[in-house]
Structures are given as structure tokens and as C-alpha cells.
Amino acid sequence: MDTYARVIRNTVEVVTDEELRSLLDRPVKKVYAGYEPSGEIHLGHLVTINKLIDLRDAGFEVTVLLADLHAFLNRKGTMEDVKKLAEYNRRCFEGLGLTDITYVLGSSFQLSAEYQLLVHELSQAITLNRAKRSMDEVGRQMDNPTVSQMVYPIMQMADIAMLDVDAALGGIDQRKIHMLAREYLPTKNYPSPVCIHVPILHGLDGKKMSSSQGNYISVAESEEDIRKKMKKAFCPPEIEDNPVLQVLQHHIFPRLETVTIERPEKFGGNRTFESYEEMQQAYANGEVHPADLKTAVAEGLISVLAPVREYLK
Numbered sequence: 001m002d003t004y005a006r007v008i009r010n011t012v013e014v015v016t017d018e019e020l021r022s023l024l025d026r027p028v029k030k031v032y033a034g035y036e037p038s039g040e041i042h043l044g045h046l047v048t049i050n051k052l053i054d055l056r057d058a059g060f061e062v063t064v065l066l067a068d069l070h071a072f073l074n075r076k077g078t079m080e081d082v083k084k085l086a087e088y089n090r091r092c093f094e095g096l097g098l099t100d101i102t103y104v105l106g107s108s109f110q111l112s113a114e115y116q117l118l119v120h121e122l123s124q125a126i127t128l129n130r131a132k133r134s135m136d137e138v139g140r141q142m143d144n145p146t147v148s149q150m151v152y153p154i155m156q157m158a159d160i161a162m163l164d165v166d167a168a169l170g171g172i173d174q175r176k177i178h179m180l181a182r183e184y185l186p187t188k189n190y191p192s193p194v195c196i197h198v199p200i201l202h203g204l205d206g207k208k209m210s211s212s213q214g215n216y217i218s219v220a221e222s223e224e225d226i227r228k229k230m231k232k233a234f235c236p237p238e239i240e241d242n243p244v245l246q247v248l249q250h251h252i253f254p255r256l257e258t259v260t261i262e263r264p265e266k267f268g269g270n271r272t273f274e275s276y277e278e279m280q281q282a283y284a285n286g287e288v289h290p291a292d293l294k295t296a297v298a299e300g301l302i303s304v305l306a307p308v309r310e311y312l313k
Contacts, residue, residue: 003024003058003059004020004021004024006054006057006058007020007024007054007055007058007196008020008196009054009254010047010050010051010198010199010249010250010254011051011196011197011198012172012197012198012199013172013175013195013196013197014194014195014196014197015178015179015182015194015195015197016194019194020167020194020196023166023167023194024058024059026166028061029059029060029061029166029167030060030061030062030063030163030164030165030166030167031052031055031060031061031062031063031165031166031167031168031169031196032062032063032064032065032159032160032163032165032167032168032169033048033051033052033064033065033168033169033170034064034065034066034067034070034106034156034159034170035048035064035065035066035067035089036067036070036071036074036076036082037066037067037068037071037076037082037083037084037085037086037088037089038071038076038085038089038211039085039211040211040216040218040219040220041089041092041093041096041218041219041220042209042211042216042217042218042219043201043209043216043217043219043247043250043251044200044201044209044216045219046096046219046250046251047171047198047199047200047201047250047251048169048170048171048198049093049096049098050250050251050254050255051169051196051198052064052098052101052169053097053098054254055167055169055196056098056100056101060167061101061102062098062101062102063101063102063103063104063163063165064090064093064098064101064102064103064104065104065106065159065163066086066089066090066103066104066105066106067106067159068082068083068086068105068106068107069106069107069110069111069155070106070152070155070156071085073148073149073151073152073155074148074149074152075146075148075149079107083105083107086105090103091311091312092219092220092308092312094311095219095307095308095309095310095311095312096219096305096307096308097307104163106159109162110155110158110159110162114162115158115162118158118161118162118188119151119154119155119158121188122154122157122158122184122188123151123154125184125187126153126154126180126184128150130180131150131153131154132145132150133176134153134176134177134179134180135149135150135152135153135177136176153176153177153180154180156174156177156181157177157180157181157184157185160181160185160190160193161185161188161190165193166191166193166194167193167194167195167196168181168193168194168195168196169195169196169197169198170195170196170197170198171197171198171199171200172197172198172199172200173200174197175195175197178193178195178197179195181193181195182195198250199246199250201243201246201247201250202241202243202246203215203216203243204216204217204229204230204232204233204234204243205233205234205243206234206236206241206242206243217229217230217301219305219308219309220305220308220309220312221305222309223302226298226301226302226305227298227302230244230247230294230295230297230298230301231294231295231298233294235290235293235294236290237286237290239280239283239284244290244293244294244297245280245283245293247297247301248276248279248280248293248297248300249276249280251300251301251304252276252297252300252301252304253275253276255304256300256303256304257274258272258273258274259272259273259279259296259297259300260272260273260296261273261288261292261293261295261296262292262295262296263289263292267289267292268287271287271288
């Protein structure tokens with residue numbers, strides 16, 4: 001796989017493709033992604049983690065922002081709580097293979113005078129309506145937002161500037177915030193970042209992934225629980241919005257070279273696939289039963305997550 005193909009695989013959008021190609025030609029190129037510290041790192045987080053590993057392997061200097069202050073502003077707990085979670089999350093990331101990169105705790109630089117002045121300058125230029133719209137998909141309880149949540153996207157723009165990165169990675173729900181950064185950072189003499197967006201995956205029940213619904217798989221999940229959850233997962237005959245196929249595409253094949261369907265000879269015998277596209281086509285053609293697909297995906301996920309379970313011990 002060439003460098004460009006590695007960088008864009010499993011993405012939904014790059015803003016802009018021309019700028020990304022130019023960036024890849026540079027000897028030094030930097031990218032970051034930010035994570036609000038949370039209780040469990042799950043398959044939703046793993047989409048960007050896998051992409052950061054791709055970017056690292058493509059020659060990028062990678063920074064992970066453990067956004068404790070962002071989490072505090074977004075009603076995720078006290079500063080003491082989120083700092084503890086940030087350390088746990090860092091260990092999860094390392095166990096998943098996100099090593100040889102830089103980890104930065106947000107509060108280590110976001111309370112500096114330089115940073116705060118930039119936040120205030122940007123807040124003068126951005127309307128309340130645009131700030132709210134940019135937070136609608138990422139904020140908590142946005143039917144009754146607080147002032148702190150309006151500061152959140154402006155801080156995210158300042159993060160890009162202060163971390164001195166060329167590109168920002170995030171889920172497609174981050175798009176509106178990133179577009180604000182592209183528009184307003186140049187007005188403060190900072191370059192406009194290349195923005196790389198990955199999809200937001202469905203929960204195992206086919207609905208929005210949510211910790212309150214329990215429709216996700218944690219990276220520290222036991223083998224038994226992974227098998228149980230995957231067995232119950234929604235797996236329609238259609239390809240579109242199929243959460244089991246999404247796990248296969250975004251979590252299994254980026255890390256495993258092959259996936260094998262194990263079944264008795266009377267049902268066609270074992271069959272090994274070397275790419276997601278090949279396996280998706282076989283499923284679409286009815287050559288793979290949903291139960292066999294879920295079993296194969298569960299075993300693949302157990303293999304993929306084994307290193308982080310061991311690392312956390």
C-alpha cells in the first residue's frame with residue numbers, strides 16, 4: 001500500500017485532497033487528534049486510533065491531545081476525575097499500538113496566557129450561532145448548552161495553532177469545528193489545517209453508539225463478553241449501516257491480513273478472505289451466513305484487542 005492510499009483508507013472526507021498530497025511531500029509533517037478522557041475506550045475511539053497509526057506509518061509526527069480541560073467544559077466530570085481518566089486512556093492507546101508518538105495533557109498548555117489570549121481573540125470573531133452549530137454533534141445536553149460549551153470549539157481551534165500541527169484528524173462529527181479552524185486561524189497568522197475525517201460507526205444494535213445504551217465493545221472487554229455481544233449484534237442482509245461489517249472494515253482488516261470463516265463442510269467448509277471488499281461481496285451474495293460472519297468478526301476482534309488487554313494487566 002502506497003503512502004497516500006494508507007492515509008486515506010477508511011476515511012469519509014479529506015479537506016482538501018490537493019493540500020494533503022502537497023503535505024505528504026514534505027519531509028516534516030505533523031498531525032493531531034484530541035480525545036476527551038472517558039471511562040472506557042471502545043470501538044468508536046478505535047477508528048481514529050487506527051488512522052493515527054496509519055498516519056504515523058506514513059511518516060507523520062503524531063500528537064494525541066488528552067483533552068482534560070475540554071472534557072471538564074463539556075460536563076464530563078471534575079478536573080481531578082478527567083485527569084485520572086486521561087492517564088488510563090493513554091495506557092489503552094499504548095496497548096493498542098499507538099506508540100512512538102507524543103501525548104499531551106490539555107491543561108498543561110491550555111491555561112497559558114498565550115493560549116488564552118488566542119481563545120479570546122477568536123471568540124471576538126465567531127458568532128454564538130456558529131459556535132453552537134459546531135457543537136451540536138459533539139456536545140453534551142446541547143438542548144440547554146452552557147457558555148463553557150461555546151468556548152469548546154474555539155479552544156479546539158487554538159489547540160491546532162498551539163500544537164503547531166499541519167493536519168487535524170477527527171470523526172465526521174468534528175467537521176464544523178474544523179471548518180471554523182480553516183476559516184479563522186489564517187486571520188491570526190496561523191496556517192489552515194488539512195482536515196481528515198473518519199466515519200462515526202453504529203453501535204452493535206445498529207443505533208447511535210452510546211455508553212448509556214451499552215451497545216459498544218470496550219477495548220478491555222473479556223473474550224467471553226466480546227463473543228456474547230457480537231452474537232447479539234444487529235446484522236441485516238444489507239451492507240449499508242451493518243455494524244458487524246463496520247467492525248470488520250475498520251477494526252479487523254486494518255490489523256489482520258486474513259479473516260477465516262469456519263464452518264462444517266456441509267455448509268461450504270472454511271473460507272479465508274484477504275480483504276474487506278472480498279468478504280463484503282461474499283456476504284452481499286449470500287455466500288456467508290450472518291451467524292458465521294459474527295463469529296469470525298468476534299474471533300478477529302479478540303485477536304486484535306489481545307495486546308491491549310495484556311498491556312493493561
